[in-house]
Each structure stands twice: as C-alpha cells, then as structure tokens.
Amino acid sequence: MPFKAPRGTVDIMPVEQGYWRYVEGVAAQVCRLYGYQRIDTPIFEETSLFARSVGESTDIVEKEMYSFQDRGGGGLTLRPEGTAAICRAYLEHGMHNLPQPVRLHYLGPIFRYERPQAGRYRQHQQLGCEAIGEQDAAVDVEIVNLAWRFLHRLGLGNLVLYLNSVGCPRCRPGYLVVLKDHYEPHLASLCPECRTRFHRNPLRLLDCKKDSCQPVADGAPPMLDYLCDSCAPHFQVVREGLEMLGIPFQSNHRLVRGLDYYTKTVFEIQPGGGGAQSTIAGGGRYDGLIEELGGRPTPGVGFATGIERIILNLKSQGVALPNPHASPIFVAYLGEAARRDALKLLEDLRQGGIAAVSAFGDRSLKAQLRQANALGVSHTLILGEEELKTGTVLLRTMAQGKQERVPREAVLSVAREGSLPLRGD
C-alpha cells in the first residue's frame, strides 16, 4: 500500500455519504428555521488570529495547530475551531452595521494535531452557529435551543445537556482566588496535571477526571455562587428560558471549557451513555472575543457540533435514514450495433432526468445482468438485435424477474409515469 490517508484522517466512502447528506440537510433546514445564514470562511487563517482568540495557554494553541509558513513568509494555520474566523469575518465585513444579532452558521473541516481515537480525528467536520452582537440572555437560550433541536430532529435521543456559567472578567478573578484557596491545602494529593493547572489555568482544575482529584473538585465552591450582578441574573434568565422551552438540563458547576474566550454561559451536550469523547455539541458565550480581535466591545454566543460524532451516535442509536437513494436504471446491450444504440439510450435517459448506468466492454448479457443485480438496480433495459429491428427495448423488473417489450420512444414516458424510479440525488 504505497499511500495511505494521513494519520487521523479518513475517506468518507460512498456508502457513508447517506449519513452526511442527511446531517447536512437537517442542519441547513434547522438553521434556516432559526434564521442562521450560512457563511464559509477560509480553511486557514493567520496563526495569530487563533493564538489571540482561543488563548495562548490552551492545548489547542500550544500543541494542536497545523501551522505553516506560506511563500510570503506569513504564519498561517489550518483552522482548529470555527468561532474565531467567524468573528474575524464579522469585523472585516462590518457586520455590526447589520441588524443585531447577526446569526451565522458554518459547516466545514476543522484541523487539530491530536492522537486519533474513537470519535476524534485530525481533520473532522463541524457545524457551528453563532449569534453576534446581542448580549440578551435570550440569545443564549436560542443557541442552546438550536443545538438541542438540531440533534433531536436528526433522530438522536437520550441526550443530556450540561449547563454552567464561567462568569466574566469582573467576577471570575475573584472566584479563582476562592478556588485556589480551596485547592491550596490539597495540592500534595492532586495529580501532576492539576498541580500545573493550579498555577497556569486554575479553572481547568474542575475539569480533571482523575480519581485522586475528584473529592477536591467535587467539594470546590461553585462558580455560580460568585457570579457578579451581571452574570448571575443572566444565568438565571438562561435557566428560566430553557425551562420555559421544556429543555431539560443539568447544572454542572465543574463544566468549564478548554478555550479561553468563553464568558458567562457554557454548555455541552452528550449522549446519555457517557464514555470517552462523548461530547457531540459544545459552546457558550464569548463577550470579550470581538474586542480581543480589535473590534468594539461586542457580545457573542454560539456552539459547534462534530459531524463524525453525530454520525457515530446515529449509528449506535440505530437511527434510520430517510430517502434511501433511488437506484439507477441499468442498460444492457448485445452486439456492436446495439451497443451504439444503448449509448444513445443511456444519454436520453439521463437527459430526461432518469439515472442510468451500463456496463461497458464486451460482456455477455449474463454478465451484464449479474452486474445489474449486484448494483441493486430496480430495472434493466435490454437492447439486442431483435430490439433494434423492432424499435423496442425490453424492460426488466429485477425484483420480479419479469420483463415487457416497450417501444423505444416510449421508454422515457414509461419512466416518467412512475414505473421507473426518478433519480433522487
């Protein structure tokens, strides 16, 4: 095997495409319903955009970015997440002049240099939605709601929504002092990672899954008790909004996220079974991000979902795909004269909007039918010398093994009347 797909990447084979078309279709539909317009940003951006937004001390920036120099010498990076680029585009195109909030969604590849494992790839697809320019907590509710409805409309069930607030620059510093005070006496019993976190990124202490750190983390004072007079009511409105919409959630004071830009609301959605790499959607508010990127203070809130993980769950939950694609018609021919006419027939069918394929080369009728069967086609058109003479074709219905002779020029209308499958896509 001379070449293989690079580590952590996969080919999405034709048999998988049904899932992808389905998820993309539902995404487009739901985004339209909620008024989130599509935007496509470049696959790569200036490296500093991500360093600035995601946070210098995050894992993503420290060790997971695909960065490179282009021939002009500039530092570029394959996007490791979606929000930063959306905010950049918001600024670049003066979208603050549009009615606020600006609702956008994107769908495309994300790149992170990580060790691959179940549900984790170096290139994967994310669908993300962002609402920029409105600080009302009702927008947080809309975003969570959108994520929740999207996953449910796909047919996923047994999902758990975790919710928290990580405060803002006004209240978080005070909380971190309290948090460190809580951890300080237990430093010796913590895992090595947590001892590092204590100094570098204390909020992440709460995220540790090591057994040794659980008691200390569980006993930590909740951020919610230290929210300021802006964040506390904001969170309350979010909770009430979700309750009003009938969206169940679990408040989880240990939910923090690995990107530095989050403020106030953060949330994750996981399948009930739990397990590693289980988060299928995550997001939150990022009120300081646009300003950090050089814009005027502008609030924002959004989420992203991983399509591969969604599909993993669609499969494990046995969600059936609607519209299994209509099979094409197979055209079989016998002899050189019929071959030429078959090519014409093939094209007539296709021009008429009917999917059609044939075998090529000098194959026996038996071989051609064998192939038609293997392809799972519903109908086969057979053209031989007899048919050429009489200006007809044989229409064979594969499942019944029955066939009828129809006039050559009637083939298209027979197909249109519905006895032959019209091509879906």
Place this chain on the structure above:
RNA sequence: GUGGGCGUAGCCUAGUGGUUUAAGGCGCCAGGUUGUGGCCCUGGAGAUCGAGGGUUCAAAUCCCUCCGUCCACCCCA
C-alpha cells in the same frame, strides 16, 4: 506527548520456526453451449505476510527499531 491491544489479498480470518510454490470465506472476473441476474457448481485474477534490520541451515512465525491502526489518558466536536 504517555500507556496498552493489533498489523497475513479490497474486506474478514487460518497459520506462532521447516508438511506454505502462504490457506479459507466474502467480494471481483469468467464459464456452466444459442440473448437473461439473484441460489448452486467450476475456474481465474488478486498478498513485496506493515517496513527495515538481526538470529537461524531455515522466519508470516523469534528478537530489535520504525511506521501505521485501534483503545485509553490529556483535551475537545
């Protein structure tokens, strides 16, 4: 970056030192006489046994290194 499992044809698997010129199943191609698939039968193509090095008279089989893959940690979608 750390730890563990695994790497034999497109896919699944047998073979753990000489009976292997590497076997079987699926799939693919062809045939089973005149222009007819699905079942069955027969035949065929297809493998540098992940790569490199070493031990040995002899290696898919033992040792080392590397690579890949899967799972877990970390982190995240």
